[in-house]
Amino acid sequence: MSLSIAVDPGSPTPVFEQVVDGVVGAIRDGALVAGDRLPPVRRLAADLGIATNTVAKAYRQLEEEGHVETRGRGGTLVREELAPSQPARVAAEELVHAARASGLDLSQTVGLLRRSW
Numbered sequence: 416m417s418l419s420i421a422v423d424p425g426s427p428t429p430v431f432e433q434v435v436d437g438v439v440g441a442i443r444d445g446a447l448v449a450g451d452r453l454p455p456v457r458r459l460a461a462d463l464g465i466a467t468n469t470v471a472k473a474y475r476q477l478e479e480e481g482h483v484e485t486r487g488r489g490g491t492l493v494r495e496e497l498a499p500s501q502p503a504r505v506a507a508e509e510l511v512h513a514a515r516a517s518g519l520d521l522s523q524t525v526g527l528l529r530r531s532w
Contacts, residue, residue: 418447418454422463430465435507439482442493449495453483 420432420437441447453459456474458466474491477487485491514524 419457420459420463422465424465431469431473431476434459434463434465434470435476437474438477439480442482442496447493449493450512451493453491455490480483 418438418441420434420439420441422433424430426433428436438447438453447453453474454462456470458468460470462468474483474485478485478491481494484494485490510524510528513529519527
């Protein structure tokens with residue numbers, strides 16, 4: 416497995432979010448599948464030329480969102496995705512379509528979801 420993520424320090428999007436977006440995109444595109452191991456935090460940080468704390472923060476975010484699970488020395492693994500027919504997955508897809516149609520970006524959509532939680 417080869418994880419290809421690009422970060423742009425000049426982007427208005429924080430670097431840790433760029434890492435999260437890169438991993439989620441790789442999962443969505445099938446470059447990462449359930450059971451794949453992400454690179455260790457220090458190695459990915461060195462590969463990207465960023466601080467280890469930045470990668471650690473991204474990995475924590477990925478775990479909180481349910482994309483990966485950390486198994487201590489066993490590493491950080493991609494989790495199985497919810498089945499497409501699961502009600503929460505269907506609702507998420509509908510939210511994405513409605514948010515895009517309304518001109519909301521990801522941060523605004525997450526904020527809307529957070530307010531509704």
